[in-house]
Amino acid sequence: MTRPLTQTEENYLKAIYKANEKTKAAVNTNTIAAYMKTSAASVTDMMKKLAQKDLVIYERYKGARLSPTGSKTATSVIRKHRLWETFLVQKLGFSWEEVHEIAEELEHINSDKLITKLDEYLGFPKYDPHGDPIPSADGKFMLREQMILSQLDVDESGILVGVKNHETSFLSHLNNLNIALGTSILIKERSGFDKSLKVSVSKGAEVVLTDMVAKNLLIRKS
Amino acid sequence: MTRPLTQTEENYLKAIYKANEKTKAAVNTNTIAAYMKTSAASVTDMMKKLAQKDLVIYERYKGARLSPTGSKTATSVIRKHRLWETFLVQKLGFSWEEVHEIAEELEHINSDKLITKLDEYLGFPKYDPHGDPIPSADGKFMLREQMILSQLDVDESGILVGVKNHETSFLSHLNNLNIALGTSILIKERSGFDKSLKVSVSKGAEVVLTDMVAKNLLIRKS
DNA sequence: ATATATTTTTAGACAACCCTAAAAATATCT
DNA sequence: AGATATTTTTAGGGTTGTCTAAAAATATAT
Structure with missing residues (x-):
């Protein structure tokens, strides 16, 4: 019985993902705390919890990295976020600076079928309204020269x-x-x-x- | 600083709304517990909390009714639920028996502008995919002979x-x-x-x- | 290399929401 | 009306995620 992650857990994974996108090195407790706008103590608590769920590789005093599962989850949340942003701009007529906050909520809606259908409805977009690549269902990003x-x-x-x-x-x-x-x-x-x-x-x-x-x-x- | 309601609070309001739609009489603790699939004790706790926030009129041992604010909130959640169901069926091609659960999550997304635009995008529908009336932004339901x-x-x-x-x-x-x-x-x-x-x-x-x-x-x- | 500064963890506590078990209030039956 | 049954509340406790303050570990500087 693997219960779905809470929104908070998903947001922590996303924070770690974004913090080490390039380096892949372990992320400091304080860095995560800054991303999450919370205290270092809370981050420590959460890292223990996520490590126990095998979503994060964590060594005390040394920071955290995403496990393969954690990485997959983070990517999937980012996929949802960017698809919803695309929907909000392309279908509902929002402007690109308005959509981030709403997508922060929508990205936690739990339904694979919903995302599959949304992707299809939008015509399988490869980039979101800010030009960020939308990962595919299997977590691959479309890269481009830039x-x-x-x-x-x-x-x-x-x-x-x-x-x-x-x-x-x-x-x-x-x-x-x-x-x-x-x-x-x-x-x-x-x-x-x-x-x-x-x-x-x-x-x-x-x-x-x-x-x-x-x-x-x-x-x-x- | 009125902070937004939690999903749980909104769901309690919705439960009371649905339980006394017709009668308008106070709703029993046990009735609410059944709707919410929780214990009577939890309901009592929550009723105290909602009464303190003036969302519910509650007298111990006598049950709860929605206050005007509570009623407005419940109606707005129902509006969001039914608009999202309509979206899922009409735009994404879901079938009517698949949409309730997803809409249970979507109904708690917090953005007035989102709902306004969604309503417009859907062409201001008056009924959802199950034939239930969609309340207008000011909480009025379209009634029909049936x-x-x-x-x-x-x-x-x-x-x-x-x-x-x-x-x-x-x-x-x-x-x-x-x-x-x-x-x-x-x-x-x-x-x-x-x-x-x-x-x-x-x-x-x-x-x-x-x-x-x-x-x-x-x-x-x- | 020792002192100082920084980072991180632990300790203890709080709020939201949930639970079970027992007590209190209300309703029902005879 | 008194006894019994039902409903509701209180009491006490658990979990998740948050906090501040203090302690411990690590990094930096002289």
Whole structure:
């Protein structure tokens, strides 16, 4: 009788997943606490519990990594999150900065059939409204060539395929600049002083992007 | 700082709502316990808590009724449940006996905007896939003339507009008989012995309905 | 390498929701 | 009305997930 995980447990797994996506090294207690906006003590408690359920590999004072099962679970939650975000934007007409919070709730709904049907209904999307890849049912991510806008040279151009920052304020800022997924961006000038870029957006309006913005834009060179 | 209700609290309110829909009288502790599949002791605890939050009017040993706020909340949860059921059937292609459980989870997602947009996406449906009325955002139900199939006389006919029983087994039974919402049913014969009915379905096949089935079919006379 | 700072764990406690068993209140029967 | 049966509440306790404060382990600095 393996009972389903609680939302909290799923969120811890997701936090660990996101924290070590690249490194695969063990994640600190404090790092998890920051992700979860909770205390280190609570994290320790939860790591013991998740380790006992074989979802996490945990050594005291050394941090935690996901077990294969834990990793599969985390990926499945991310899949659900991104499919729901896609639904909210494509079908219900939400804008990309509104959907994260709602999807944080929807991702915990428990029904494989629901997700299978939702995926089908959406036409098996490979990327969500922020350009993040949607893992397939067996946990595989679609990878793509991408680079950060700040790495482009003057006179080079790219198409926006993703964003590294998902905060509402950042996404709204892009809305104001008329920058969305698929928008083409051509670098016109780079300031030697603060690295800010003058770019032309969709072969039209010229706008200035601070380096802080440019660092968060993922593009495919065009 | 009114924090949102927990799923459990919402489910208790829904249970009280359903238990006294007609009578409006106070609901027994044991009745609520049966609905919630929990112990009477737990119900007493919860009633104290809900009374303290002004969601329920509760007198010890006398049972509970919903306060205006409690009633509004219960109605809103029912609205969400029925809209999600409609979505699952109409958009994702679920069959009517599969959707209740999933909607039990979806009904607790917290976003007014989500429900507003879902309602619009579905074309402001007035009835869910079981024929139950979907309350409007301000809590009003669309009422309709309806009667129970067993009340019809021989040679009278009606259109199925709802079902009183929502169990999977009952709904599957209707599927097997080719009876769905909108199906027209004409009474051909009534047995004097066990009140079973011989009916013709959609002006075609003749089938026999036991009284137990006929009692659970809501029809509009045609 | 020893002291200091940081990180992590343990200890003890609280809130939400659940339980069983016993006590109290109410209802029913004769 | 008195006895019995039923319903409801109280008492005491368990689990999950949270917290703060103190103790223990590890890392850093001089």
